[in-house]
Amino acid sequence: MSNDSSTRIVADLDAWVATAPPGARLPSTRELVRRYGASPVTVQKALRALAARGLVESRPGVGTFVRVRPVARPNDYGWQTAALGSPRGLGPWRSTALRTLPNDVIALHSGYPDRELLPERLVRAAFTRAARGDAAVSRPPAAGLPELQTWFATELGHATPAGVAPPTPSDVVILPGSQSGLGVAFRALVGAGRPLLMESPTYWGAILAAAQAGVRVVPVPSGSHGPDPDELARAFERTGARALYAQPSFANPTGAHWSPALAGRVLETVRRHGAFLVEDDWAHDLGITADPTPVAALDDAGHVVYLRSLTKTVSPAVRIAAVIARGPARERVLADTQAESMYVSGLLQAVALDVVTQPAWRGHLRGLRHQLAARRNLLVAALRDHVPAAHLTAVPRGGFNLWVRLPDTTDLPRLVRECEADGVVVAPGDEWFPAEPTGPHLRLNYAGPNPGAFADGARVIGRALARQ
């Protein structure tokens, strides 16, 4: 029964299979039991492991055989070129922020937090509880678990000032992650061929979702204070757009946090043009020296369609987000969500609700704030010390990222390549621009693994930059 003896049998048979002719029959279970002095259970486990890797196949009642692997002949898929036509705006996208890397590099590229920033104990306990509950074997309503809808509505309601009607639980639609929410919002509220205003730079996943939805992206210049409100008003007038996508709190990548005055002006502009603001509050739980202030809380006339995700603060395994929308927009959002994903795993919803309603959740968020502050300060100091040519447009008051402007003459692809050759992975800023980049940038994530290596990472960037 021991794992060790099963592992040994797998290794041994693996070597045997590698040289055996396809279709060859393995010794019988009885023979293997005898040969290895192992139990039948252990032998069966080893055979299943080989089968799972596609090396052997069992024919019940007959035996186990080396899998026949047909000789690989290169297939000509040329006919697909005609059938598929050219990609409609959505080529194969290789985002740097999504790359998975070996442990021995200094990773400043990621879009996701390191495991040590997650409430691991809460998440594991919630999964264990949920495994025993109804949610493991039942189907939730299409719009989501009512208790989770209530939680999302209440969270936004807390930020709602007097005189504004807070959202109700039925305004909430649960989604399998915020990326789905972007697609849903762009399809449901804008539609293919119609204009959508976006900040430039902005979140690369939103640029991707816009391309998939086939909407026409209209970039609006933005920076460390948020979008320019005059340019925004002109873009609405010029294009007749009925929607703006933005991240008002701790925007990715710039870290911009809208002032109350800007939030008021943008909301006023959106209202005047009878338009929607798709507010992506991705960093709601990631404030460091400021608290998020959802624009959605200021609006009860259905202009702001609000998107909030729990994936980044609860766990990457808990792909749960919510759209809060009112009026007919909510119906459109729900219809598109159903067409896209029917419903979201009730177990993941139960786990998300369990984690965020634990008393320890608030404490976790306070600890996260301190850790993010320390990590941010460490990376800022490392850049000041070792990359003097880099200009940090602003120290972000929340979120995961520093947005670094490099000298105009920087050869960005070469810089990224040379850093990687020296064991430091960074994300080129170009991926965050829906239009031509306004200059060479890096987006550096301070929420990744091993902050102790930030100084070394900055040194490598500094040296690579100095060589140019």
Add this chain to the structure above:
Amino acid sequence: MSNDSSTRIVADLDAWVATAPPGARLPSTRELVRRYGASPVTVQKALRALAARGLVESRPGVGTFVRVRPVARPNDYGWQTAALGSPRGLGPWRSTALRTLPNDVIALHSGYPDRELLPERLVRAAFTRAARGDAAVSRPPAAGLPELQTWFATELGHATPAGVAPPTPSDVVILPGSQSGLGVAFRALVGAGRPLLMESPTYWGAILAAAQAGVRVVPVPSGSHGPDPDELARAFERTGARALYAQPSFANPTGAHWSPALAGRVLETVRRHGAFLVEDDWAHDLGITADPTPVAALDDAGHVVYLRSLTKTVSPAVRIAAVIARGPARERVLADTQAESMYVSGLLQAVALDVVTQPAWRGHLRGLRHQLAARRNLLVAALRDHVPAAHLTAVPRGGFNLWVRLPDTTDLPRLVRECEADGVVVAPGDEWFPAEPTGPHLRLNYAGPNPGAFADGARVIGRALARQ
């Protein structure tokens, strides 16, 4: 600490809050502890329960207050009508198959199996194991867990005859449920405005996904033997379509199971037109008196894009499906999947893999086959006994559904309404037609709860039909 005393405090405070003015401050925790003779933990738990329901709100360090609910004034969302325009093919869809109902009705409408048909023990054990593993707190590769990709490829490989190259693990893209797979396939392989051939009748979720993707649906007549191959060839010629969507094994709703001859002819037609067959093998594990025979197993030239889901046989909480595609089509599918959902919860993937690689999984599938056979036979007999006017076009050899033709003169909406008034919920066949229905049909699901009530259900349908 007892649940009972917490429940009692909630009930008590609930009554108090109902009559208190908004903004009123609740007694302090200390006071509540004294008043109820409960522990501070119990009191806090009660307050959290009230907060979760949106009745009170806590201001840390200040106290707990009755939530201010602004006077509900009806909002005018009329401006949204102009911003949204008319729905682009995707109105609010209320599928009968998705309805959740109270326990006291006879439910023959559902698209999902009853809990007693699920491998509940395996699912719970897998979730419990996964809660302790890496997958609970980490992010898998975008295309899916390699071991799960291998499993899906191996499953299809088992059906691949000699001389045809089986798919490789890298041809597999993991998705959050098969509904997502339909959207992905229609967007990635067809695209808005282009023609897609579909059987009529066919799965309503596919009709919905096609509307969402904005493709132009071209219906091809189909029945209990599958689509008419001559009509199919004519439709390809007439429209220049480069894709067909179909369910060759135990189609929903007709139960059609393609003969080898039909599979060969369809594949030949698809090849001749340089087109794709999007094969939705939804009932792969639901054979009763026949085994599924994927058309994808016969093709290694990238013509068949194969979709298989585990949601219906593992658990509705395990939203896991896979697309298997080769050549550039696989790149398009992966790009669209990433744009739509970034990646699928690694924990759900780990659970799915755990369940289907357990030795008990095969035994579960054998038991499922027997249960489906018994349930199908029971409902067929009940219809013969009590609904003589209904015509069962064929007894399906797999799947969940009977497809019942009613007399031409049947007033279908009235029939459905009257059955429901008598406690029997049935799905009107119209929802499965992408074009005008060819006649009044019912789709009756024999995998739902309480097969002991099938006879009573049939009696109600028979009586309602006799009244017309």
